[in-house]
Amino acid sequence: MTNDAGLPSTDCAFDHPETRKAWRRARRRVAGGLVVFVLLTVTALALTGLYAQDIRRAGAGVLPALFYGLVVPCALYAYIGSLRRIRRMRKVLQANPWxxxxxxxxxxxxxxxxxxxxxxxxxxxxxxxxxxxxxxxxxxxxxxxxxxxxxxxxxxxxxxxxxxxxxxxxxxxxxHHRDVVSPRRPDRRDLKSKDAPPVG
Incomplete structure (x- = not known):
């Protein structure tokens, strides 16, 4: 039995002021994080170009390659995924009541x-x-x-x-997707080894 007391009376969950405020706060934090990350990446790129010879002399030439080839794409993928998720969230909230x-x-x-x-x-x-x-x-x-x-x-x-x-x-x-990992069940071989009499 569900308790519907306190539910907003609107037909659209997004019309609820607190819900809309929470959604906008989430979007602002993700978009702000993305802007900051892009600015830091551009700054790092400029510094890498400026100090390229010093970086190579120090033997750290692989670090910029790892940063721009791995860290930057992964971070951008995560931020863009979060923004898409927030957009989908808004569509659901605009189409359904709480x-x-x-x-x-x-x-x-x-x-x-x-x-x-x-x-x-x-x-x-x-x-x-x-x-x-x-x-x-x-x-x-x-x-x-x-x-x-x-x-x-x-x-x-x-x-x-x-x-x-x-x-x-x-x-x-x-x-959930298919790659959810459930707690490990004992293998048949494990059970047999437990049941086997001790040697010696």
């Missing part, structure tokens, strides 16, 4: 490289299939308060957004 769910529970002992492995409590009181929750700012950040109740907009099957009651702590919610 609904209450009793809990969003983190799956202990399970690893998901795409975010936080979770299960959502359904209206009937059962648990959903394994899902992936992701914070657009810190992908693996998890707030234990979500165990006590969340707001849900949309459907995990087609893309959903969850938040703490009040619209704070926005996260995307979707069905």
């Amino acid at each position: 609904k209450h769910r009793e809990a969003l529970s983190k799956q202990a002992g399970t690893k998901d490289p795409n975010g936080v492995p979770v299960r959502l409590m359904t209206r009937e009181g059962g648990w959903s299939r394994p899902l992936t929750a992701r914070n657009p700012l810190r992908w693996y950040r998890w707030d234990p308060a979500m165990e006590n109740g969340v707001w849900l907009a949309g459907s995990p099957a087609s893309g959903a957004v969850v938040a703490l009651p009040g619209g704070r702590g926005l996260m995307t919610l979707e069905r």
